[in-house]
Amino acid sequence: MPTRRYDDSPGLGALYARTVKATLRRADYEPDEDGLTLELPRSAIDQDHLQAYREVTGFAAGPALPPTYPHVLAFPLHLDLMSDPSFPYKPMGIVHLSNTITQKQPIPLHAEPAIRVHSTAERPHPKGTVFDVISEVFVDHELVWSDLTTLLSRSAGTEGAHADLLTDPVLSPSAWWDLRGNLGRRYAAASGDRNPIHLFKLTAQAFGFPRQIAHGMWAKAAALASIQRAGVLPDAFTVRVDFRKPLLLPSRVGFGFQQTGKTVDFALYDEAHDVTHLIGQLQAN
Known part of the structure; x- marks a missing residue:
């Protein structure tokens, strides 16, 4: 499985442009067989950005990050993964079915967490194909938080396939x-x-x-x-x-x-x- 490592979080402007391009790619496109892992060894937390997030979601100020905020830190890597030429699905139109977060311990407000993102193998669904994007957050080399985002790529679906609800x-x-x-x-x-x-x-x-x-x-x-x-x-x-x-x-x-x-x-x-x-x-x- 190839790994791409970043010195800084990838810029969202270029990623959105690449997402549009990936959505318009030809129907007979054949992706690479090996999945891609993305790594960001250090993620700086912008305190003004964090405050804006607290205000729109309702989290009170405190010594730790809101438990959903690491998903925001990982989001540029999600977008990078799903717009990469190796990704097998068109990113626009993918449906977010569920999200599971495991927090092993609160993440300190001024931590500089490392983030790793990859996707799982596809599996059949009554309305198409589902897969997971997994995000892992480390502080001082210790896994402290993980996120499993389950996504649906719509198609004819598989009769008798199980929908986990x-x-x-x-x-x-x-x-x-x-x-x-x-x-x-x-x-x-x-x-x-x-x-x-x-x-x-x-x-x-x-x-x-x-x-x-x-x-x-x-x-x-x-x-x-x-x-x-x-x-x-x-x-x-x-x-x-x-x-x-x-x-x-x-x-x-x-x-x-x-x-x-x-x-x-x-x-x-x-x-x-x-x-x-x-x-x-x-x-x-």
């Missing part, structure tokens, strides 16, 4: 969130994820949505920030979310969670409570 919890909303139409643009500025489906009504309509939609990783971050404010977010845990239905902007949504022992189940619903946008489960380690 969390069980829907039975929850009532305990808080209501009024989400403004510019939320996608605010989160894009803080995360670097400027997928056009999140930015404006017209750019979202070009991809088949009636108007812009919230980022799935914003919804996960906002849910964990709420759980943290309630005092039930441990230092070491594994948390998975499934992204069920797109969350259109602007909108009003309900958030609910329930703690049972070391487990916290949570969900994000529409205002009528008949559409589930996100479900998640956190397990203390």
Whole structure:
């Protein structure tokens, strides 16, 4: 498996240009057989950027990074991986199905973590092909955080293939969130994820949505920030979310969670409570 190492995080402008080019490549394109691993031995944390991320997601200031923030640090490597000529799928149009984060210990605010990113082998899905992008974060050569992002490349699918899903919890909303139409643009500025489906009504309509939609990783971050404010977010845990239905902007949504022992189940619903946008489960380690 070839490895590409960077001295600094790759620039997002060039990566987005390459993403468009990769999406337009010819249908008979044949990728390299070996997967690619990307490594960033040192990632500097911009404190102003971190503060903007806290403000848009709801995390309070503290001595450690928000547990979803390392995903932002790894995002340029995700984009680099999926726009590389060796990557077997067209990056635009890939669907984010779920995300699992394991935090072994909080990452100090002024750490300079190393990041490693690679993808797994594909597997069949009823609606196409799924694969995972794995991110690993190290502090002083110790693995402290990992992230498994499960993605779907749509195609005819495989009859009888298994779709791995969390069980829907039975929850009532305990808080209501009024989400403004510019939320996608605010989160894009803080995360670097400027997928056009999140930015404006017209750019979202070009991809088949009636108007812009919230980022799935914003919804996960906002849910964990709420759980943290309630005092039930441990230092070491594994948390998975499934992204069920797109969350259109602007909108009003309900958030609910329930703690049972070391487990916290949570969900994000529409205002009528008949559409589930996100479900998640956190397990203390």
